[in-house]
Amino acid sequence: MTNGESPMAAQMPADEHDRVIHVLLAVGDRHLLGSDSPPQKYVAPKGLWISIHVDSPAEARRIFDAFADNGTVHMAFEKTFWAAGGFGMCVDRYGTPWMINCEKGD
Numbered sequence: 001m002t003n004g005e006s007p008m009a010a011q012m013p014a015d016e017h018d019r020v021i022h023v024l025l026a027v028g029d030r031h032l033l034g035s036d037s038p039p040q041k042y043v044a045p046k047g048l049w050i051s052i053h054v055d056s057p058a059e060a061r062r063i064f065d066a067f068a069d070n071g072t073v074h075m076a077f078e079k080t081f082w083a084a085g086g087f088g089m090c091v092d093r094y095g096t097p098w099m100i101n102c103e104k105g106d
Contacts, residue, residue: 027052027063044095051099057085060102067092067100079105 003009004017019036032050037043054060064077064086070093077088077100085102092098 028054045097049089049097049099051101053101053103055085055102055104057102057104057106060086060100064088064090064098064100067096067098069093 001020001022002017003012003019003021006012006021008021009017016038019038021035023034025032025034052063054063061077068077068088068090072091073088074091074097075087075089077086079085080087083101083103084105087099087101089097089099
């Protein structure tokens with residue numbers, strides 16, 4: 001939901017209507033919640049990576065490709081000695097660093 005879609009839209013500056021006030025990212029039966037930071041308070045994440053572990057190589061690839069789209073790939077998604085289904089690291093277009101891991105192979 002964006003600020004412009006919320007009941008508070010009339011109280012928000014017009015240039016902030018496209019910012020996210022609430023988002024839920026479902027990964028299997030797990031959920032990550034988030035929102036945009038006000039532009040004057042935003043600081044890009046440093047010193048951390050958010051790691052997502054899934055059981056399906058196809059789902060892991062889909063998630064990685066979505067985050068890597070218009071972002072920066074730090075480690076291409078591929079099979080590793082610990083992840084038969086694949087592992088990759090990227091920073092998404094918004095500056096959030098992600099690690100996608102799938103231990104199970106096909």
